[in-house]
Amino acid sequence: MTELSPDKLSAEAGVCAADTDENAPPHPYEKLDRATRAALARATAGVSPHSIMATWMDWALHLGRSPGRQLELTERAARDAAKLWVYASEMATGAKATPPFQPRKQDHRFNAPGWQKAPFSLWQQAFLSAQDWWQAATDEMPGIAPRDAERAQFQIRQALDLVSPSNFPWSNPEIINRTFQTGGRNLIEGAAHFLEDVAHTITQQHEPAPQGYEIGKDIAATPGRVVYRNALFELIQYTPRTKRVQAEPILFVPAWIMKYYVLDLSPENSMVRYLVEQGFTVFMISWVNPTADQSDLSLEDYRLNGVMAAIEAIEKIVPGQKIHANGYCLGGTLLAIAAAVMQRDGDDRLASVTLMAAQVDFAEAGELLLFIDDSQVAFVEDLMWLQGYLDRPQMTRTFTTIRAEDLIYARAVRRYFLGEDDLPTDLTVWNNDTTRMPARMHSEYLRGLFLENRLSAGRFSVEGRIVALKDIRVPMFVVGTESDHIAPWRSVYKIRLFTDGDLTFVLTNGGHNGGILSEPGHKHRHYRLGHRPADALYTSPDEWFESAEEKQGSWWPAMVDWIKDRSSGETAPLPMGGKRRGAENLPKAPGSYIHQT
Numbered sequence: 127m128t129e130l131s132p133d134k135l136s137a138e139a140g141v142c143a144a145d146t147d148e149n150a151p152p153h154p155y156e157k158l159d160r161a162t163r164a165a166l167a168r169a170t171a172g173v174s175p176h177s178i179m180a181t182w183m184d185w186a187l188h189l190g191r192s193p194g195r196q197l198e199l200t201e202r203a204a205r206d207a208a209k210l211w212v213y214a215s216e217m218a219t220g221a222k223a224t225p226p227f228q229p230r231k232q233d234h235r236f237n238a239p240g241w242q243k244a245p246f247s248l249w250q251q252a253f254l255s256a257q258d259w260w261q262a263a264t265d266e267m268p269g270i271a272p273r274d275a276e277r278a279q280f281q282i283r284q285a286l287d288l289v290s291p292s293n294f295p296w297s298n299p300e301i302i303n304r305t306f307q308t309g310g311r312n313l314i315e316g317a318a319h320f321l322e323d324v325a326h327t328i329t330q331q332h333e334p335a336p337q338g339y340e341i342g343k344d345i346a347a348t349p350g351r352v353v354y355r356n357a358l359f360e361l362i363q364y365t366p367r368t369k370r371v372q373a374e375p376i377l378f379v380p381a382w383i384m385k386y387y388v389l390d391l392s393p394e395n396s397m398v399r400y401l402v403e404q405g406f407t408v409f410m411i412s413w414v415n416p417t418a419d420q421s422d423l424s425l426e427d428y429r430l431n432g433v434m435a436a437i438e439a440i441e442k443i444v445p446g447q448k449i450h451a452n453g454y455c456l457g458g459t460l461l462a463i464a465a466a467v468m469q470r471d472g473d474d475r476l477a478s479v480t481l482m483a484a485q486v487d488f489a490e491a492g493e494l495l496l497f498i499d500d501s502q503v504a505f506v507e508d509l510m511w512l513q514g515y516l517d518r519p520q521m522t523r524t525f526t527t528i529r530a531e532d533l534i535y536a537r538a539v540r541r542y543f544l545g546e547d548d549l550p551t552d553l554t555v556w557n558n559d560t561t562r563m564p565a566r567m568h569s570e571y572l573r574g575l576f577l578e579n580r581l582s583a584g585r586f587s588v589e590g591r592i593v594a595l596k597d598i599r600v601p602m603f604v605v606g607t608e609s610d611h612i613a614p615w616r617s618v619y620k621i622r623l624f625t626d627g628d629l630t631f632v633l634t635n636g637g638h639n640g641g642i643l644s645e646p647g648h649k650h651r652h653y654r655l656g657h658r659p660a661d662a663l664y665t666s667p668d669e670w671f672e673s674a675e676e677k678q679g680s681w682w683p684a685m686v687d688w689i690k691d692r693s694s695g696e697t698a699p700l701p702m703g704g705k706r707r708g709a710e711n712l713p714k715a716p717g718s719y720i721h722q723t
Contacts, residue, residue, distance in 0.1 A: 163508040177501040178281065184274040188267045199263050206255045213251055217244050227254035235292040235536055240299025249291040257286055273499070280496045293535050301543045312545030319541045332723035333558070336550045341559075342716050345552045346387035348399045350715035353409075353703040354439035358423070358431045360412040360717040361439050364398060366699035368405040372690065373697045374477045375407040375444050379433055381455035382413045382567075385559055385720055388639060389454065391552040395645045397682070404686050405696065407444060411436050411457075415722035416564045421510070423564040425460070425571060426588065433464040437475055443704030448477035450689050454642065455613065458484020459575065462595060462621075467588050469597045478692050480603040480685065482642050483613045486595055486621055487582035488575060492614040503572045510565035553639060582624055595624040599660075602629045603688050605681070607641025619667045622658060629658045630688060631670070634681050646680040653681040 167174075189195060209226035216223035225247065229236055241250050264278040291297040295305070295313070304312045326333065338344055350364035378398070380386040389410070390398040401408050411432065416423060433451075440449055453461030458481040465479050485491060540546045548554070580586040586593050602625065606615030615633055622629060634641045634653040644651050654674035658665070665673075703712075 160508050163504070167506070167508055174499075174501040174504075177277075177499055180501070181274045181277045181281065184270055185264065185267075185278045188270040189263075192267060195267060199259070202262055203259055206259055210248075210251060210255055214248055217248065223247075225251055227251050227258055229254060235290060235539075238300040240303060243299070246291070246297070246299045249297055253286070253289075253291055257283070260286065273496075277496050280493065287535055290535065292539060295543050298539065298543070301539070304544050308545070312543065315545035316542040319545070319547065323541075335555050335559075339550055339552060339555045341387070341720060345392055345555065346390050346716040346720060347393065348390050348396055348402065348715065350410075351702050352412075352712040352715065352717040353443060354436070355712060355717075356431060356435060357420075358414055358427060359436070360414075360712075360719045361436050362410040362412055362715045362717055363443065363702055364402050364408045364410070364715065365702065366407065367402050369698075370696040371405050371407050371699045372693045373695055374447050374450055374693045375409055375440055376401060376450045376452060376689070377436060377440060378408070378410045379436075379451065379453040379457040379461045380411060380413070381457045382428060383456055383561065383563060385415075385556065385561060386410055386412050387716060387720060388553075388556050388643075390716070391556060391643065395552070395643050395648070397643070397645075400645060400682060401686070406689070407699065409436065409440055412717050412719045413561070414719050415561045417562070421565040423567050425567050425574070428460055428567060429464050429467070429588070433460060441475065444700060445704075447694075448475055450478045450480070450693070451476055452480040452482065453484055454482045455484055455638070456571070458482060459486060459581075462486050462598070463581065463586070463588065463593055465600065466593045466595050466597045469599055470591070470594070476600050478601045478603065478689065479598065480605070480689075481618070481621065482605045483607055483610055483618060483638050484604075485613045485617050486624060487617065488579050489582075490614060490617040490620070491576065492611050492617065494576075494612060498572065498576055500577070503569075503577055506572065507565070507569050510568060553643070557639075582620070595621070596626050598625050599627045601692050602627060603632070603685060604629060605632045605634065605642065605685075607637055608633060608635045609637045610641065612638045616667045619670070622664060626661050628660045631656050631658070632681050632684065633671070633674070644680045644682060646682060648680055651680050652676050652678050653684070655681070655684055 206227075213223050213226055236250050240246055260282045261279065264275060264282055266272055266275040295301045301312075335341055335345075348364050350362050352360045353363045354361040378386070378389060380389060390396045393399055398408055398410060413432070414420070437449060437451075451461055451465065453459070461479060462481060462484070465476055468474075468476060537548070541548065574580045574586060578585070581593065582595070584592055584594065602621070604618065604621050606613070606618035608615060610618075619631060622631065632653055632655050634644055635651060636642075636644060644653075654671065654676055656670055656674045
């Protein structure tokens with residue numbers, strides 16, 4: 127794969143770059159600039175102030191030249207104020223008052239009954255009216271970049287969330303009631319929680335899993351063994367649980383942004399355990415948690431020394447059999463690249479490809495796009511240049527900010543003012559067990575895939591040759607989730623635009639993680655499934671949605687049936703690790719890389 131450095135990106139875009147030796151050390155002036163920008167990035171938690179200022183400058187200048195829009199917003203402000211006045215008057219006279227403004231569907235901050243009583247209801251309505259006005263004020267205008275309009279809306283929502291009346295003990299009826307009920311104990315316990323969180327933020331010490339959630343015992347506990355290891359990953363083979371197994375094994379390629387055991391959580395919701403119990407030989411890649419010494423790891427390293435090395439190891443353990451490959455999140459993007467390169471080069475070792483909540487086109491990549499532009503990527507690159515990697519807190523902040531009302535402010539109210547401790551679940555334990563990402567690889571991913579969308583645009587090369595997703599001819603099983611903020615399902619669906627082979631698309635309810643963890647017996651689950659034969663005409667996502675019947679229950683059995691239909695039959699299980707020498711000396715599952723902090 128060609129190196130996706132900023133200089134090469136500029137050159138390929140037709141920009142004349144200076145004739146410099148790429149291997150020459152950076153000039154001291156360049157080091158000074160990068161160190162200065164990196165220090166600023168640390169001070170702003172990795173957020174580019176230039177990107178924020180450019181967004182609001184674009185919005186303000188276009189609003190300033192639109193007198194009609196200004197009059198419209200003035201009228202809206204007067205109308206909203208009148209609604210508030212009528213509501214307050216009705217409440218003052220004891221009449222039945224209907225709140226004129228409603229919180230968003232996913233906003234649960236005002237669910238407590240006390241918010242329906244004065245004066246709290248009036249404060250709530252004043253806050254929601256401000257939200258309503260700013261939502262209208264930051265709508266798209268002719269001339270403004272759509273991305274800037276979306277960013278302005280997002281940023282003003284963040285600012286308003288900060289001053290929501292639900293965040294303060296004197297304006298939140300739930301906090302006031304709890305304080306009276308406990309005699310103030312909730313505030314004392316909340317202060318202890320606050321000091322604990324501050325200490326953790328400063329020290330960044332890795333907290334051990336709470337009791338009942340021990341890795342390798344309670345979660346990530348499916349029996350197996352590490353059968354191959356290199357500097358980048360451990361390959362886990364899981365112990366068969368049936369007398370006969372499908373001849374073709376399954377290989378999971380998880381994202382490197384997370385630890386693999388989201389796919390092997392508690393026994394009752396472990397996808398790995400479920401597949402083993404259905405008679406499959408299952409292998410799992412467990413990525414290393416990189417350090418500053420591994421800052422030069424590239425996307426090509428993850429493909430060649432990760433996915434391809436795993437396929438070669440499996441080929442020796444289960445000789446003569448093709449592999450059903452399954453990629454989750456960014457692991458699915460990497461798997462799609464690897465599968466396209468394999469078919470391009472005549473490598474037919476894959477029997478099928480399953481992509482779960484994985485994108486190959488990033489033009490509609492949801493709210494994460496609000497954090498990505500040239501200025502922001504350069505900021506992150508300078509920060510990684512200083513550290514050698516993107517650290518866990520810096521990455522976590524991005525995902526929590528997307529749903530700040532739930533993941534930041536509502537949690538802070540519960541923890542600091544209501545005195546409630548966080549109740550652990552297997553998913554929250556996994557979510558807190560974050561990883562780092564190597565500087566070079568993450569820069570290539572942000573620039574080459576996310577920012578410039580080079581894979582679907584036909585400008586992403588491996589070993590000097592362009593990767594074409596349409597080269598993938600093995601059957602594909604693609605899963606999207608309805609409430610995904612990271613990989614929106616319509617973005618995942620776009621794989622149908624770039625491939626021509628046999629493809630089955632599944633849409634399940636839930637979010638990026640919860641929708642994938644949809645084991646049989648999970649309450650309130652449904653899914654839609656549709657099949658596209660090879661070389662069929664394109665169907666838009668909305669047309670597909672209307673034509674696909676909603677089915678109740680888990681989509682996992684449908685995946686199992688789909689894989690079995692594309693397998694050659696059953697055989698006796700092979701010995702763990704096959705005939706590989708030294709495999710017996712490697713650790714049992716879940717391996718050692720999973721414990722790296």
